[in-house]
Amino acid sequence: MMTNSPNSPATIDAQFKALSDGTRRALLEYLVREGEQSVHALTAISGVSQPMVSRHMAKLKRAALVTARRAGRETWYSARAKGLAPVVQWMAVYGALWSQRFTALEGIGE
Amino acid sequence: MMTNSPNSPATIDAQFKALSDGTRRALLEYLVREGEQSVHALTAISGVSQPMVSRHMAKLKRAALVTARRAGRETWYSARAKGLAPVVQWMAVYGALWSQRFTALEGIGE
DNA sequence: TGGCGGCATAACCATATGGTTATGATATGG
DNA sequence: CCATATCATAACCATATGGTTATGCCGCCA
Incomplete structure (x- = not known):
């Protein structure tokens, strides 16, 4: 059952919105660096x-950036494989046009 | 005179936030595809x-994604070279860790 | 089985945000 | 010099959002 195109504007919107909050990004970064974590652990570092x-994780989940796994009374969150794909896709398309327009875009590190 | 590190969390925040609105993204995409545009032209397609x-463009400008050039009574906006750099940088770092974490699982589907 | 630990949801608050119409500043052209 | 075009800002509104504390549900274990 096709739920929704992964690269639909709605998905892009949800992902950018999810990534636009510092706290949420920190939670996601922690998952990416350290792997699966419980809400308890995430609360400790947040x-x-x-x-x-819980609300931040719900939003990241709706944006398809994380997955949740219930184990007993704990919920374990992981960064979702291919999660960043829609945003990466957007960056690829417009980043390409962008740099094409500005040939001087060599070192992106500023 | 160092104003602000281009890859500071604040900048990343501002850029993701600026990109998280569909209307704003459409305006930016138009600039990237079509080059410098007046507010008048942007209004026509927005x-x-x-x-x-004007307010959207101001936000994009604060996020260092566009530049403005006043010419008489018109204001011309352009996508800023190296504008996406901070976000691209973030994606590079965490996208790398991300895929590094999941390379073993690639192709399992989902 | 009774209490506690772990998590989600509810209720609430302040502020931010996207949108509008109205107004004001400034060039430009007849 | 006056009318108009271009843009930005102000004032306003509804809703979304990030945060809190309170509550409720459920699994674990002594």
Whole structure:
């Protein structure tokens, strides 16, 4: 059953929106660096309350950036493989046109 | 005079936030594809009011994604060279870790 | 089985955000 | 010099968003 095109504007929107918050990005970065984590662990490193972590993770999940696995009373979140694909795709398309327009775009590190 | 590190969390935040709105992304995409445009022209293709276009462009400018050039009574906006650099940088770092974490699982589907 | 640990949801608040119309500043052209 | 075009800002509104504390559900274990 096709749910939704992975590169639809809605998905791009959701992903950019999900990535636009610093706290959420920090949570995601932690998952990427350290692997699967429980809400408990994520709360410990986030600086915000546990309910807020749950809500942030829900948003990341709706944006297809993480997956959740319930194990007993714990929920384990992981960065989702291919999660960044839609955004990467957008960057590839417009980054290409962009650099094509500005041939001086050599070192992206500024 | 160092204003602000181009890859500071604040800049990343501003860029992701700027890119998280569909209307704003459409404006930026138009600039990238068609080159420098006046507010008048951008309003014509945006589907929103002229004041809204001005505000969107202001936000894109604060995010260092576009530059503005005043010519008489017109303001011409362009996609800024190296504009996407901070976000691309972020994607490079975490996209790399990401795919590094999942290379073993590639092709399993999902 | 009763209490506690782990998580999600509800209720609430302040602020940010996207949108509008109205207004004001400034060039430009007749 | 006056009318108009171009743009930005102000004032306003509805909704979304990030945060909190309170609550409720459920699994674990002593």
